Each structure stands twice: as C-alpha cells, then as structure tokens.
Amino acid sequence: MASSASRPHVVLLGGGFGGLKAARGLAHAPVRVTLVDRANHHVFQPLLYQVAGATLSGPDIAAPLRHIVRRQANITVWMEEVTGIDVAARRVHAGTQTVEYDYLIVATGSTHAYFGHDAWIEYAPGLKTMDDALAIRRRVLSAFEAAEREPDLAIRMEWLTFVIVGAGPTGVELAGTLAEIAHHTLPREFRIAHPRQARIHLVEAGPRVLSAMPEKLSAIAQRKLESMGVEVHTSAAVTAIDALGVRMGDEHIPARTVLWAAGVAASPLGAQLGGERDRAGRVKVAPDLSLPNHPEVFVIGDLAWVEQNGQRVPGMAPAAKQMGTHAARAIRDRIAGAAVRPFRYRDYGSLASISRSSAVVDLRSLKFSGFTGWLFWLFAHIFFLIGFRNRLTVMWNWAWSYMTWQRGARIIVGGPRARIDRAHQ
Ligand SMILES: Cc1cc2nc3c(=O)[nH]c(=O)nc-3n(C[C@H](O)[C@H](O)[C@H](O)COP(=O)(O)OP(=O)(O)OC[C@H]3O[C@@H](n4cnc5c(N)ncnc54)[C@H](O)[C@@H]3O)c2cc1C
DSSP states (O other): OOOOOSSSSSEEEEOOOOHHHHHHTTTSSSOOOEEEEEEEEEEEEGGHHHHHTSSGGGGEEEEHHHHHHHTTTTEEEHHHHHHHTTTTTTTTEEEEEEOOOOEEOOOOOOEETTTOGGGGGGOBBBBSSHHHHHHHHHHHHHHHHHHHOOOOOOHHHHHHHHEEEEHHHHHHHHHHHHIIIIISGGGOOSSOOGGGGGGEEESSSSHHHHHHSSSHHHHHHHHHHHHHEEEESSSOOEEEEEEEEEEEEEEEEEOOOEOOOEEEOOGGGGGGGGGGGGGTOEEEOTTTTTTTTEEEEEEEEEEEEETTTTTTTSSSHHHHHHHHHHHHHHHHHHTTTTTOOOOOOOOEEEEEEETTTTEEEEEEEEEHHHHHHHHHHHHHHHHSOOOHHHHHHHHHHHHHHHHOOSSSOOOSSOOOHHHHHHHHH
C-alpha cells in the first residue's frame, strides 16, 4: 500500500454542499485530501433567512468543517481564502501558501450579482453567507429601533419601510419573515413606532414571483404574501437604489432598508480556470464534470455550467451534492484505471416557505401548498441539516416561535451609534 505522502493529492476548494459530498466520497480512497475554505464552517444556506429574520441563531445552521470531517483521517482542513488557480502548473494559491495537486475539485459556489450596479451593494446587501445573515438581521432590527426614536413621522415611516428586490425563493422567504416580525413579533414592545404600520415591498422584474415554479404555485405564493400585508410589485425593474429608497422607473419607494435577492454570479475563481463560461460566470464542464482538456480538474455545484436534456442543471443544494458525489467517484475511477461515467442529475423538485405555516412544494409529479407544504418543508430541512444538536435546537426554536410568534435571536451587537452607521455601510 502507498504511504500516505505518496498518495495522489486532491485539493478541494470549498466546504459547501458540493465540497462536503466530494470529501465524503473520498473518505476511503487512496488519496490525501486538503480542503480549503475561507470560512471555518459549513452553512446550511436554505435556512440563512431564518438567521437574518432572528428566528434562529448562526450556530443552529452551521457546523465547523473540522468537526464535520473529524473521523476522516485522510483529510486536512485549511481555513484560507483561495486567490489563484494555475491549471497549467497544477497549483493553487491560498493566502501566502501555494499548494500543488494531482486532482483539483473546485466547489466555491456563487455570490451576488448586481448586474453592473455595484454602487447598490452598499445600500442593498444580499444573503449568501453567515456574515450576510447577521448583517441583515442587525440592519432590520436597528431600523425598528431608529423608527422608535425618530420624531419626524415621514422619516419614521421610511425606517418602517422595507424593500426586498427579487422574488425568487430567498426574496419570498425574506418578505414573509419581515411581515411576521413587523406584524406579530414586535408590535407590543414599541411605544412610538408602530411595527404594524411597517410596509414590506417585494419587487420583481419578471412577471411573477417564484418564476422557476409552476404558475399555479406562484399565484398561491403571491396571494399568501399579500394576505400577510406584503406589497408585491411584478414586472417592476429596479432602476436606482440609494440610502433613501428604491426607484422603479417613475415610481420611488422611500425606504431605509433594502435587501437584495435578485441575482447570482458564479465564484470569481471560475475565471481563472480558462475555458468557456456562461453569462453568470459558470464554467462549462465535460459530461463527467471535468474541465475540458484537464481531466484532473473537476468543477461542481453552483460554479459548474452543466446541461441535461437541453436544460441547465439548477444552482440548488441537491444538484451540488450529486455533483460532489460524482466528482469523488470519478477520481476514484481514474486512480483505479476504470472508465469515468458521465454525470446524471436527478431532479427531486423544489420548495419555498412563505410564512411560519405555509409553503409551496413542487415534486414535479406532485404539487401542494399551505400547511401540508409547510410540514413537508419543515421535515425536509430538519432531515438535511448537519448535526444532531442542530436538528434538536432548530426544532425547539421553531416550535417555540410557532407557539409564541417570538424570535429567539433578537440581540443587536454594537453601540447605539454603530447600529445606524453600520446599517448604511
Ligand atoms: C439564501 C439562500 C437560500 C437557498 N435556499 C435553497 C433551498 O431552499 N434549496 C436548495 O436546494 N438550494 C438553496 N440555495 C442554493 C444552495 O445553497 C446552493 O445551490 C448550494 O449551496 C451550492 O453548493 P456549492 O457547494 O456549489 O457552493 P456553496 O454551498 O455556496 O459552498 C461554497 C463554499 O466555498 C467557499 N469559498 C468560496 N469562495 C472561496 C474562496 N475564494 N476561497 C476559499 N473558500 C471559498 C465558501 O466559503 C463556501 O463554504 C440557497 C442559497 C442561498 C444563498
């Protein structure tokens, strides 16, 4: 048997959904694995909005990468930002280090896209990482605090107005959460500002919310949001965002809190791999998920541009996980001298929660919504969360929040001035 130092070295960039599955698939392979991630933890992104909405706290939906792979003796974890990939020299640059590989798996996911309006980033933060969720939570809770001490009624209303740009699953979930906070969680605790007067606008450039879902489920979701007091604007393209609000053509919504849930761009590391990329920067891969002309490099998850039956495989957690499993198997097959099979994506459907007791579920052959949909959503998310402790605390927090309308993670960190200053950083 080869000594561990002489085993092929697999460098795995990113410990998200795709990266972790790839790591697991290499657990018993005759390789050394170095997993590099700029965060020390894996985040369950589908529940980030619940951290932003103060129902859950950060550690409920995240786990340290080291802890997750602790039983896997062939893996070393580096917490470091990857800054460069040199596929010709088979090297990765991470911080001040350079690491050489025999096989490379790039699973660095995606980030927000502001469609050329980078000036909007400052006023309309997006939700992708734990830092983003905590920053949004601070911004939202601080807005109610600012409204409470604001004597000018018009400005107070601006603090009580929230705009979410983009009505995909994240935008819909954020809008529903904000409506619940404003209309149910906070009202009895404020004396001057009236959270029930808060206005929540959901702005979508396309003709309907949840555009990837069947029209019937989109319509159900929109009706439910409206019944909760969310003002839904469809076919409304945002043309400007600043500290005082959002403009859509001639219409201006004065608002001090704007959240961005509209666009996705692939991880910028994809540009360093050479080769073809789509408009969002995803890297085109061969049928086995390897980089064309580089059978030793695999690109998976949100960063990969994969088509099946003429359709792009979506940027979703199940797709990233399936790709991670496939890339690990492909490396095992290559090392064993076996033929590498093409990747096949299995589509299990999609779901989106709207409120604490309503969700829409599209399992392709079966579609449902309302409370049944929400129960399905709830158990699916509990099932896929990493860690027994996390499952228990999330279930407990949800049960408590369901019974009381309260949210257990409403602490704002930072002094009174910092709260507002940071709200506009
Ligand atoms: C708010 C939100 C809600 C979502 N809800 C759902 C849902 O309900 N259902 C669903 O199926 N999908 C959902 N998704 C999509 C899903 O989370 C992604 O498709 C999935 O995470 C992609 O997996 P990945 O492994 O490609 O990337 P990720 O899981 O994003 O992992 C990428 C990893 O790479 C690391 N990384 C990135 N750049 C660098 C670098 N330069 N150096 C070092 N490390 C780096 C990151 O820290 C991260 O750990 C949601 C996404 C978001 C943002």
